[in-house]
Amino acid sequence: MFINWALGELNLKIVYYGAALSGKTTNLQHIHARTPAKLRGRLISLKTQQERTLLFDFLQLEMGRVNNLKPKFKLYTVPGQVYYAASRRLILQGTDGVVFVVDSQAGRLAENQESWYTMEQHLIELGQDLSSFPIIVQLNKRDLPHVLSAAELRRQIDIQQRPCFEASALQGNGVFDTLKAAMNAVVAQMRRAV
Numbered sequence: 001m002f003i004n005w006a007l008g009e010l011n012l013k014i015v016y017y018g019a020a021l022s023g024k025t026t027n028l029q030h031i032h033a034r035t036p037a038k039l040r041g042r043l044i045s046l047k048t049q050q051e052r053t054l055l056f057d058f059l060q061l062e063m064g065r066v067n068n069l070k071p072k073f074k075l076y077t078v079p080g081q082v083y084y085a086a087s088r089r090l091i092l093q094g095t096d097g098v099v100f101v102v103d104s105q106a107g108r109l110a111e112n113q114e115s116w117y118t119m120e121q122h123l124i125e126l127g128q129d130l131s132s133f134p135i136i137v138q139l140n141k142r143d144l145p146h147v148l149s150a151a152e153l154r155r156q157i158d159i160q161q162r163p164c165f166e167a168s169a170l171q172g173n174g175v176f177d178t179l180k181a182a183m184n185a186v187v188a189q190m191r192r193a194v
């Protein structure tokens with residue numbers, strides 16, 4: 001969180017985290033496509049020739065008011081491929097909340113578990129208290145066959161009681177429910193902190 005008092009701006013950072021190909025970039029693409037241009041900036045994607053995230057995607061949104069401040073939400077994605085761990089840690093620095101994007105396909109369970117574990121390790125290293133830090137979970141790719149049930153994913157990944165949203169980012173279902181929950185959670189956490 002960063003407040004620019006001169007401009008009356010409250011800057012809040014939300015990072016979309018998750019295993020490779022889970023659909024993080026697709027979430028930002030949908031948000032960008034469906035948000036009025038005056039409320040959002042450009043979608044900046046640093047990607048490989050194969051359309052995989054190389055460093056991050058970035059999208060800024062201006063939404064509503066918090067007290068007398070204009071909140072600016074800075075949305076980032078991390079690169080999911082395993083060898084980009086250092087970039088993921090860097091991108092998580094200073095974040096106010098995380099959207100963890102799960103690939104619901106049964107064959108991707110181990111990657112989701114591994115990604116969840118490394119997210120927790122990075123957040124702990126960055127000094128976050130996991131019991132209060134806002135983490136919203138998106139169970140993505142619900143449109144595909146062979147997906148695990150929400151209950152099974154909750155059991156197999158250490159989601160605990162965190163809010164979960166079923167989604168198909170490709171079709172756009174559940175993308176804004178997830179985003180709104182994340183925005184509300186970081187604003188609520190910021191209110192508790194100040």
Ligand SMILES: Nc1nc2c(ncn2[C@@H]2O[C@H](COP(=O)(O)OP(=O)(O)OP(=O)(O)O)[C@@H](O)[C@H]2O)c(=O)[nH]1
Nearest residue numbers: 020021022023024025026053079080141168169170
């Ligand atoms: N069927 C289906 N495909 C999806 C969904 N979300 C994303 N995809 C597809 O999954 C592939 C990977 O999506 P990305 O958004 O690039 O995944 P990512 O998590 O950003 O991947 P990395 O940048 O490598 O970490 C693309 O082909 C998307 O079109 C979904 O809900 N349903």
Ligand SMILES: [Mg+2]
Nearest residue numbers: 024025052053
């Ligand atoms: Mg990506």
